[in-house]
Amino acid sequence: MDAVWRARGARQGHCDGAGIIEVMSNSSSRRFPVTVTHLPVTRCRICHRTVAYRPRNLSAVLTKHYRRAHPEALGLPSR
Numbered sequence: 001m002d003a004v005w006r007a008r009g010a011r012q013g014h015c016d017g018a019g020i021i022e023v024m025s026n027s028s029s030r031r032f033p034v035t036v037t038h039l040p041v042t043r044c045r046i047c048h049r050t051v052a053y054r055p056r057n058l059s060a061v062l063t064k065h066y067r068r069a070h071p072e073a074l075g076l077p078s079r
Contacts, residue, residue: 040058
């Protein structure tokens with residue numbers, strides 16, 4: 001199983017919600033510490049993807065998503 005999914009509930013094949021998972025560097029031990037930060041989420045109005053953001057940072061995160069995934073919606077030339 002991928003180390004990214006070693007969070008609470010991941011053993012059953014699902015994740016408890018949106019979050020950023022930081023894996024500590026000591027991966028040689030069998031049970032190494034994992035920190036899960038639950039973040040608020042919103043959906044992109046174009047592709048309906050879930051986008052997680054830190055509080056007071058929604059605008060910057062959505063702008064980054066739109067620049068990467070939907071540059072035409074911002075009037076930018078597509079890659």
